[in-house]
Amino acid sequence: MSKAERERSARQRLAEERLKQAARQKQQRMLMIVLGVVAVVAVAVVVIVTVSNSGDDKKAPKYAGPLAPTSRQADGSIVMAKAGVAKPVLEVFEDFQCPACKALEDTTGKTIKEQAAAGAVKVVYRPFRLFQQEPLKSNSQRAANAAECAPADKWVPFHDQLYANQPEEGSDGFANKDLIKWAGEVGITGDAFTQCVNGGQKNASVDQATAYAQKAGVTGTPTLMLDGKKVGDDALTPDGLKKAISAAGK
Known part of the structure; x- marks a missing residue:
């Protein structure tokens, strides 16, 4: 293999490694996004359930104001x-x-x-x-x-x-x-x-x-x-x- 061929091969391997590294980084970012969304949804569910449960035992007060005929x-x-x-x-x-x-x-x-x-x-x-x-x-x-x-x-x-x-x-x-x-x-x-x-x-x-x-x-x-x-x-x-x-x- 000539020197030029060896250099092209080295550059190709380097490029392939960079692509793999970029793919791994993208997967990590996506995982963090998914985990973040899951965490937000979990918090929202907890809040909704808490609010809903807090209102189960409370009825709106009866209207005691004036009424039109x-x-x-x-x-x-x-x-x-x-x-x-x-x-x-x-x-x-x-x-x-x-x-x-x-x-x-x-x-x-x-x-x-x-x-x-x-x-x-x-x-x-x-x-x-x-x-x-x-x-x-x-x-x-x-x-x-x-x-x-x-x-x-x-x-x-x-x-x-x-x-x-x-x-x-x-x-x-x-x-x-x-x-x-x-x-x-x-x-x-x-x-x-x-x-x-x-x-x-x-x-x-x-x-x-x-x-x-x-x-x-x-x-x-x-x-x-x-x-x-x-x-x-x-x-x-x-x-x-x-x-x-x-x-x-x-």
Whole structure:
């Protein structure tokens, strides 16, 4: 082998070694990145579990502030608004079995009530049955039927009572006897209500409300619409909702 050939061979071996070294360094960097991501995810999971567990034993405080007058519309929905307030209109599409709806009620339900009581907005509650699988479907149907049976002047406290006693997702719940008991705790009594709940007398109205939600383009709950337009996630917070209502009012 000539001197030139030996030099080319040496340069080739050096280049190959550098490539191998670069590959090893790249693998080490990737491993560190993966380990870092795993560590971050692990910390996030711990935080989420801790926060979730810390809230398991705490229910949102019951609303004790002023309420705008409530009335029931022909389609079964509930209007909450001061006299003469027609705009803007905030429609609340919800399912009493929906955990995200309960979360919205816990964080922003108070704001919705306060804004209606202040005359800033006309609120229309439109509960319906979102779930199609059991036992969620039946839970949702029974709760929505009971809400339809409730008199308008007691509807909001009963609405809040349903969320306060929401069954765990995937479990049987909202039994008629419990719905009647919770209604009694907010002042809804009498044979008419009991028979309405036990007989499922408002199931057809619940089905109509479900069809209306689907026609309105509601694909999940909770869905808030302000003057017919779906609000963004930023308006699902107390401050965000206040801003959206104020802007719509102008």
